[in-house]
Amino acid sequence: MTPPRTSSPVLVGRVDELEALLGAVAAQPSVALVEGEAGVGKSRLVRELLHRPEVAPLRVLTGFCQPLREPFPYGAVLDALRTVGGLLGRVPLSPVTGVLRPLLPEIADRLPEPPPRPEDPRQERHHLFRAVREVVAALGPVLLVVEDLHWADDGCRHLLRFLMADPPANLTVLVTYRREDAPGGMPLGSAYRPPAGVAGVVVELNPLDVAQVHDLTAAILGVEGVPAEFAARLHERTAGIPFVVEEMLRALRDPDWRLLDEVEVPALLRDAMAERLDRLPTTGRRIAHAAAVLGVPASEALLAEVGAVEPDRARAALTHALHSGVLHEAEDARYGYRHSLAQQAVYDTMTGPDRQRLHLRALAALEGAVPRPFMQLAEHSLRAGRLADWLRHGEAAADRALEVGDASTATRLYQRLLDEATLTAADVDRLAVKLGQVARGGVDQHDPRTTLEWLLNDRRLSRGARGEVRMNLGFLLIRQFGSTVAARVQLEQAVEELSDKPNLAMHARAVLGQPFIGSTPLAEHLRWMGVVDAYIAAVEDPDVRYSLLANELGSRLSIGDASVVAELDRLPATSPDVETRRHLARAHCNIADAGMLVGHFELSRDFLTRGLRLTVGAGVPFTASTGQSTQIHLDWYSGDWGSLAARSARLLEEYRELLPVASEASLVLGCLALARGDWEAAERYLADSGVRSVETAITPVALSGFAALSRLAFERGNLPRACVEADRGLDLLRRKGVWAWAGELAPAAVDAYTAAGRVQDAAKLVAEFTAGIAELDAPLAHVALKTCRALLAGGHDEHAAHLLREARRAADALGLAYYSALLSERIALCGLESGDEAAVAALGEVAGRFDALGASRDAARCRHLVRGAGVATPSRRGRRGYGNALSPREQDVARLLAQGRTNREIADVLFLSPRTVEQHVARVLRKLGVTSRAELLT
Structure with a gap:
C-alpha cells in the first residue's frame, strides 16, 4: 500500500511570487529577498524555483544558516563554495583568493598560495570578501542561495552585504529569512537597497487563504477536492501556514473537520514554540501563558491581569513576546497567537496547577465584562473545575449562539453539556430538548444523531422530553441517505409519546404528511395531512399555525392542489420575533421548492427570494441549504446555465451528506453533463440523484433522474436501456401516485417507448397521465402532457x-x-x-x-x-477570428480531451468525422501550448 503524501506535489498559491523570483534570476546581476514567518513556505518556493528550466543554465550554490550558539564565521557562504573546485581553472585567479585555502580545503588545490596575512583584522576581512567575490565571478552564471539568514553570524551578514552591494555581473543572490527572528528585525544587520544597475526584488510570503488551503489539502491527499467546512476549519486551526497544514494532515490522515481539534500539536511546532518561550524574560512568559489560557486575542491590560504582571512592566513584557514571534497583534490593540496550534503548544508547556490558577484569574477578570462573554466564561469554568458555573455559562452561551444564528456552535455546546455526568434529570430534559431543536435546523448530520440516539436510552429523560427528542431525531434522519424509513418509524412513535403535547405531536404528523420521500403512497400522506389541516383550522397560537403551515402549504402545492395558491397570503412577509421568522423562512423556501416542482416558476422565485432573505440571522442553515438547491434547479429550468455547473458543484461539495440538497445538486449536474455530451459524468451524477435507492430517495428528484438516464441511454443509441430506466421511473411514479411530478419522466418515457416500438405502452402512459393531472394545478405536467401527445402522434x-x-x-x-x-x-x-x-x-x-x-x-x-x-x-468567411483563443467548437474538443476521450469518442459526441476531430485536436494542443494529450491531462 502506497503511504499517503506528507507534502504537496504541487506549489499552491505562490504563482506571482515564483514569477518575481524568475524575473530576478533572468536579470543578473540581481538580488532577491524572500521573507516570511516560520513554515510559510520559503524553502518550498526556492525548491520550486530551482526545478524551473529557466534556472538550469545557472550554477546553483546553496548554503544554510544554522541556529547554533557558536556559529562558524561565514559558514553558509563557505559551505556553498565547497563544491566549485571543478569549475575553477578556466580563469586565472588573483593572489587574494588564496586567503580561502585554509577555509575551503576541498578546493584548496585550485587556489593560489595565500598572500601575507595583514596585521589589521579589518584588512584581512576585506581580503576574504574580495576573494569570495572573485571566485564567484570566475564560475559563470551563478545563483547563490542562502537559507534562514536570520540565524546567520555577523560575518556571514557582512559578507553577503558586500556581495550584494557590488555583485559580479554573473551573480544572483537569493536569501530567505524570518524578520521576527532576525536581530533588530533586519536580516542583513542594517537596511539594504540594491544599488543602481542591480535588479532587486523583495518577496513577502503570506499565509494561504481558505481556497488555497483547500487546494493544498486536496493536493496532499491526492483527491479532487475536500469538504469546504473541512478546509475552513483547517485554515482556522493553522492560520493558512503551509507547514502547519501539512503537519496537521500528517497526523490526521482523514479529512473530517470534526477530528481537527483532537489532533496533537506537531512535534516540530511544539519544539519551535518552546524554544521561543525560553528566550523570553519571566514577565514575557507570563504574558504568553496568559494569552494561551485566554485563547482569544486580548488587550494588554487583560493579559497583564491574568498573567499577574504589574501594569508598569506589562508593555515591555508584551513587546518582548511580540518581537520574538510568540504573540501577534490580531487586531487593534489585541494580541494573541498566530494560530490555535501555537496557542495549544504554549498551553501544554504549563503544569496543571498553573493552568487552573490562570483560568481562575481569567474568570475573575471576565466576570464584569459587558456584554457577557458566555463562551469564554464557560470554558474557563470547565477548565478551572467549577462544574456548576460551567453548566450555567455553557447553557447561556449555547442559547446565545442559537439567538444569533450560529446553530453549529449551539449544537456542540449542548452536546458537551449533556456529556456531564452530574446533570439532574431536569437538566437532561431541558438540554436534550434544546439540542434536538437546534439539530433539526442545522446541517450537521452525524454528531447530533449519535447524541440523540444515545439520549433515548437515558433513563433520566421524561416521557414528554423523550417524545420530543425522538421527533427531532426523526426530522434529522429524514434528510440523511438511507435513513428515511427509520425516520418514519421514529416519527410515528414520537406521535404516541407526545400525547400530552398535542402541538408537538402535530409537528411530527406534518412531516409524516410530506409526500417527498420514497414510495409511500400519496393516500397515506393525505391521511396525515387531513389531521394537520383540521388542527391548523382550530389552533389559535400563531407560532404553532405558522410552523405547521410551513410544511402543509408546500406539501399540498407540490401535489398540484389547486386551492393552495389562494391560501399563500396566510403567511406574513416577516416578523420581529426570531422564532416566527424561522417558521416563515421554512414556509417560504418549502413553497418555493414545491412551486418549482410543479412549474409555478415565477411564484417559486418570488417565495425563494423572500425565504432566503428570512434565513439570514435566523439560525436555520438547513433551510438555507435547501433554498440554494431550489435555486439551482430553477436556473436549470430557465436556462440560466452560465455558472450553474460551478455553483452546483460547490453546493454538492458543501452539503454532500444532506440528502435533499446533494441529490438535487447531483441531478442538475447530471442533466448539464448530458446536454454537453459528458456521458460518463452524467451517469455518475445521475446515479446519486436517488435512482439507486428509491425507497429512501427524494421522490420527485429521483423521477427526474430516471428521465435523464432514459434520455442518456437514448442519446447513446441504447433503446433497451432507455426503456428500462423509463420503466423503473414509472414504477416508482405509479406506486407514489403523484402525477404532478411526471413533467420530465413522461416525455422521456413516451420518446423511448415509441422509438422502441412499444406504442401501446406509450399510449397507456399518456392516458394515465391525462387522468392523473386532470384536476391538478401543475403547469409543468400539463406542458409535458402536450409534449407526450405530440410524440405519441409520431x-x-x-x-x-x-x-x-x-x-x-x-x-x-x-x-x-x-x-x-x-x-x-x-x-x-x-x-x-x-x-x-x-x-x-x-x-x-x-x-x-x-x-x-x-x-x-x-x-x-x-x-x-x-x-x-x-x-x-x-461558410465561415466573415465570422470573427479566434486567433490563439479557442473557438467554441475547440472548447468542446478541449473539454472532452481533458476527460481522456479518444478522437472516435469525441467524434461520436460532437457528430463530427474523426478526421475533423483530428484537426481540431491539433489546433487545441497548439493553442494551449502543449505537445501531447498526456501533457494536457497533467
Whole structure:
C-alpha cells in the first residue's frame, strides 16, 4: 500500500511570487529577498524555483544558516563554495583568493598560495570578501542561495552585504529569512537597497487563504477536492501556514473537520514554540501563558491581569513576546497567537496547577465584562473545575449562539453539556430538548444523531422530553441517505409519546404528511395531512399555525392542489420575533421548492427570494441549504446555465451528506453533463440523484433522474436501456401516485417507448397521465402532457408539427428555455421531412440557442442534421477570428480531451468525422501550448 503524501506535489498559491523570483534570476546581476514567518513556505518556493528550466543554465550554490550558539564565521557562504573546485581553472585567479585555502580545503588545490596575512583584522576581512567575490565571478552564471539568514553570524551578514552591494555581473543572490527572528528585525544587520544597475526584488510570503488551503489539502491527499467546512476549519486551526497544514494532515490522515481539534500539536511546532518561550524574560512568559489560557486575542491590560504582571512592566513584557514571534497583534490593540496550534503548544508547556490558577484569574477578570462573554466564561469554568458555573455559562452561551444564528456552535455546546455526568434529570430534559431543536435546523448530520440516539436510552429523560427528542431525531434522519424509513418509524412513535403535547405531536404528523420521500403512497400522506389541516383550522397560537403551515402549504402545492395558491397570503412577509421568522423562512423556501416542482416558476422565485432573505440571522442553515438547491434547479429550468455547473458543484461539495440538497445538486449536474455530451459524468451524477435507492430517495428528484438516464441511454443509441430506466421511473411514479411530478419522466418515457416500438405502452402512459393531472394545478405536467401527445402522434407531418408547436408555446409561457429548444428542433425536423426550405435555417437557429445555453451535444446534433440533409455548411468567411483563443467548437474538443476521450469518442459526441476531430485536436494542443494529450491531462 502506497503511504499517503506528507507534502504537496504541487506549489499552491505562490504563482506571482515564483514569477518575481524568475524575473530576478533572468536579470543578473540581481538580488532577491524572500521573507516570511516560520513554515510559510520559503524553502518550498526556492525548491520550486530551482526545478524551473529557466534556472538550469545557472550554477546553483546553496548554503544554510544554522541556529547554533557558536556559529562558524561565514559558514553558509563557505559551505556553498565547497563544491566549485571543478569549475575553477578556466580563469586565472588573483593572489587574494588564496586567503580561502585554509577555509575551503576541498578546493584548496585550485587556489593560489595565500598572500601575507595583514596585521589589521579589518584588512584581512576585506581580503576574504574580495576573494569570495572573485571566485564567484570566475564560475559563470551563478545563483547563490542562502537559507534562514536570520540565524546567520555577523560575518556571514557582512559578507553577503558586500556581495550584494557590488555583485559580479554573473551573480544572483537569493536569501530567505524570518524578520521576527532576525536581530533588530533586519536580516542583513542594517537596511539594504540594491544599488543602481542591480535588479532587486523583495518577496513577502503570506499565509494561504481558505481556497488555497483547500487546494493544498486536496493536493496532499491526492483527491479532487475536500469538504469546504473541512478546509475552513483547517485554515482556522493553522492560520493558512503551509507547514502547519501539512503537519496537521500528517497526523490526521482523514479529512473530517470534526477530528481537527483532537489532533496533537506537531512535534516540530511544539519544539519551535518552546524554544521561543525560553528566550523570553519571566514577565514575557507570563504574558504568553496568559494569552494561551485566554485563547482569544486580548488587550494588554487583560493579559497583564491574568498573567499577574504589574501594569508598569506589562508593555515591555508584551513587546518582548511580540518581537520574538510568540504573540501577534490580531487586531487593534489585541494580541494573541498566530494560530490555535501555537496557542495549544504554549498551553501544554504549563503544569496543571498553573493552568487552573490562570483560568481562575481569567474568570475573575471576565466576570464584569459587558456584554457577557458566555463562551469564554464557560470554558474557563470547565477548565478551572467549577462544574456548576460551567453548566450555567455553557447553557447561556449555547442559547446565545442559537439567538444569533450560529446553530453549529449551539449544537456542540449542548452536546458537551449533556456529556456531564452530574446533570439532574431536569437538566437532561431541558438540554436534550434544546439540542434536538437546534439539530433539526442545522446541517450537521452525524454528531447530533449519535447524541440523540444515545439520549433515548437515558433513563433520566421524561416521557414528554423523550417524545420530543425522538421527533427531532426523526426530522434529522429524514434528510440523511438511507435513513428515511427509520425516520418514519421514529416519527410515528414520537406521535404516541407526545400525547400530552398535542402541538408537538402535530409537528411530527406534518412531516409524516410530506409526500417527498420514497414510495409511500400519496393516500397515506393525505391521511396525515387531513389531521394537520383540521388542527391548523382550530389552533389559535400563531407560532404553532405558522410552523405547521410551513410544511402543509408546500406539501399540498407540490401535489398540484389547486386551492393552495389562494391560501399563500396566510403567511406574513416577516416578523420581529426570531422564532416566527424561522417558521416563515421554512414556509417560504418549502413553497418555493414545491412551486418549482410543479412549474409555478415565477411564484417559486418570488417565495425563494423572500425565504432566503428570512434565513439570514435566523439560525436555520438547513433551510438555507435547501433554498440554494431550489435555486439551482430553477436556473436549470430557465436556462440560466452560465455558472450553474460551478455553483452546483460547490453546493454538492458543501452539503454532500444532506440528502435533499446533494441529490438535487447531483441531478442538475447530471442533466448539464448530458446536454454537453459528458456521458460518463452524467451517469455518475445521475446515479446519486436517488435512482439507486428509491425507497429512501427524494421522490420527485429521483423521477427526474430516471428521465435523464432514459434520455442518456437514448442519446447513446441504447433503446433497451432507455426503456428500462423509463420503466423503473414509472414504477416508482405509479406506486407514489403523484402525477404532478411526471413533467420530465413522461416525455422521456413516451420518446423511448415509441422509438422502441412499444406504442401501446406509450399510449397507456399518456392516458394515465391525462387522468392523473386532470384536476391538478401543475403547469409543468400539463406542458409535458402536450409534449407526450405530440410524440405519441409520431411521424413528421403537419399534425405532429402542430402538436409540437402547441407544446412549445406552453413551454415558452413557463420560460423553459432548454425544453423549448428541444421542441423547436423536432418542429424543424418535421419541416425538413416535408421539404420546407426554412427548416434548415430553423435548425441552425436552434443550434445557436443550444450553444448559448452550453448544450454543446444538442447543438452538434442539430448541425449534423443539417449536414445530413445535404445542405452545405455555411461558410465561415466573415465570422470573427479566434486567433490563439479557442473557438467554441475547440472548447468542446478541449473539454472532452481533458476527460481522456479518444478522437472516435469525441467524434461520436460532437457528430463530427474523426478526421475533423483530428484537426481540431491539433489546433487545441497548439493553442494551449502543449505537445501531447498526456501533457494536457497533467
